[in-house]
Amino acid sequence: MSRIQQQLLKLEQQHRLRQRRVVSGLDGSRLSINGKSLLNFADNDYLGLRQHPQVIRACAEAAQQYGVGSGASALISGYSDQHQALEQELEEFLGYQKVLLFSSGYLANQAVMGSLCQRGDNIFSDQLNHASLIDGCRLSRATVYRYSHSNSLKLVGLLQQHATGKSAANAGQENFILSDGVFSMDGDVAAYAELQQLAERYNASLIIDDAHGVGVMGEYGRGSWEAVNAAKPDVLIGTLGKAFGTQGAYVAASSERIEWLVQKGRSYVYTTALAPPIAAATRASLRLICEGRKLRQQLSKNIAYFRQQAITLGLELLPSASPIQPLMLGSEQRLLDWAEKLQGAGILVGAIRPPTVPEGTSRLRITFNAIHQQAEIDQLLEALKEAA
Numbered sequence: 056m057s058r059i060q061q062q063l064l065k066l067e068q069q070h071r072l073r074q075r076r077v078v079s080g081l082d083g084s085r086l087s088i089n090g091k092s093l094l095n096f097a098d099n100d101y102l103g104l105r106q107h108p109q110v111i112r113a114c115a116e117a118a119q120q121y122g123v124g125s126g127a128s129a130l131i132s133g134y135s136d137q138h139q140a141l142e143q144e145l146e147e148f149l150g151y152q153k154v155l156l157f158s159s160g161y162l163a164n165q166a167v168m169g170s171l172c173q174r175g176d177n178i179f180s181d182q183l184n185h186a187s188l189i190d191g192c193r194l195s196r197a198t199v200y201r202y203s204h205s206n207s208l209k210l211v212g213l214l215q216q217h218a219t220g221k222s223a224a225n226a227g228q229e230n231f232i233l234s235d236g237v238f239s240m241d242g243d244v245a246a247y248a249e250l251q252q253l254a255e256r257y258n259a260s261l262i263i264d265d266a267h268g269v270g271v272m273g274e275y276g277r278g279s280w281e282a283v284n285a286a287k288p289d290v291l292i293g294t295l296g297k298a299f300g301t302q303g304a305y306v307a308a309s310s311e312r313i314e315w316l317v318q319k320g321r322s323y324v325y326t327t328a329l330a331p332p333i334a335a336a337t338r339a340s341l342r343l344i345c346e347g348r349k350l351r352q353q354l355s356k357n358i359a360y361f362r363q364q365a366i367t368l369g370l371e372l373l374p375s376a377s378p379i380q381p382l383m384l385g386s387e388q389r390l391l392d393w394a395e396k397l398q399g400a401g402i403l404v405g406a407i408r409p410p411t412v413p414e415g416t417s418r419l420r421i422t423f424n425a426i427h428q429q430a431e432i433d434q435l436l437e438a439l440k441e442a443a
């Protein structure tokens with residue numbers, strides 16, 4: 056057997072082999088998969104914007120005007136007035152000096168950690184941070200200290216021991232605290248108050264990836280930091296493939312830091328710019344998010360309804376107020392059993408296993424959006440009851 060054959064076999068024995076499903080259509084909450092219509096509780100399109108007529112129209116009109124692809128990287132000829140306008144609108148929306156668009160959140164994090172954090176710096180990183188942050192840390196060549204999830208005591212200990220002081224900053228050594236805003240597999244929100252206090256006390260910059268918070272949380276949809284009345288993080292990353300319903304990502308920061316990303320962010324410089332129709336569609340999404348109080352209220356209602364009913368059924372949910380509602384099942388085998396039963400009942404949910412989550416914490420990742428109907432949530436609950 057070849058090395059890869061052996062490794063694949065091992066994955067299979069561990070119930071960790073991943074498989075793609077072929078989607079052939081989307082209609083409201085229903086996805087067509089292998090000719091079967093499934094109720095979709097698996098994606099991150101929390102406001103249902105990827106099907107919104109205004110978003111689709113903006114995309115189609117821009118494709119007429121600019122073509123479909125951007126044709127080049129942003130520094131050659133791929134940066135259009137649609138990109139520029141979207142960056143300016145995001146600056147205004149989020150209240151930052153500058154915003155820079157990326158082709159994906161994964162790439163944004165490679166650039167942020169890979170160029171803002173440098174050799175000799177210290178990064179203090181939450182253990183449950185998204186894989187793209189972890190990979191970005193590797194690129195940075197900084198020293199990385201991981202603290203157990205949202206554990207401020209552990210973080211204080213590491214900062215006391217390793218954070219460099221003001222004199223080191225003068226010599227060009229910096230400290231960074233790095234966290235998801237909403238944790239992507241658990242749905243809980245970062246401990247902003249503590250993170251911000253510690254960042255100040257230990258002379259660190261706070262970098263937050265709010266991929267799952269923006270659009271959804273906060274009075275104006277600015278994200279998890281707005282929802283908990285926290286100050287703006289020093290560097291804020293957000294993705295457009297989730298609540299915006301399009302694709303790509305942005306980094307919001309000071310003019311100086313954004314300028315550095317343009318110059319030195321390799322995953323900015325050496326990749327094709329976001330497609331102009333996507334930038335145009337995202338501008339339409341942003342307008343809908345700005346006026347999106349009703350959508351956010353509907354989403355909150357759906358989440359609250361599900362939680363209340365699920366708890367009545369005795370299902371063990373994690374304490375999450377976000378659209379991400381994980382149901383912890385433990386082993387890979389048990390998880391796959393449940394996911395299969397649900398699919399048999401016409402329901403699609405995320406089945407999340409190691410290495411995405413720690414050993415023994417395999418879980419269903421059930422996600423909600425503003426366009427789910429109560430009857431559809433009832434169908435999900437019924438299927439969960441049956442599986443239990």
Ligand SMILES: *Cc1c(COP(=O)(O)O)cnc(C)c1O
Pocket residue numbers: 158159160161162164185187235239264265266267294295296302303304
């Ligand atoms: C989804 C996600 C990303 C990656 O964003 P893409 O645009 O899908 O590449 C980055 N960070 C977090 C926290 C995410 O959940």
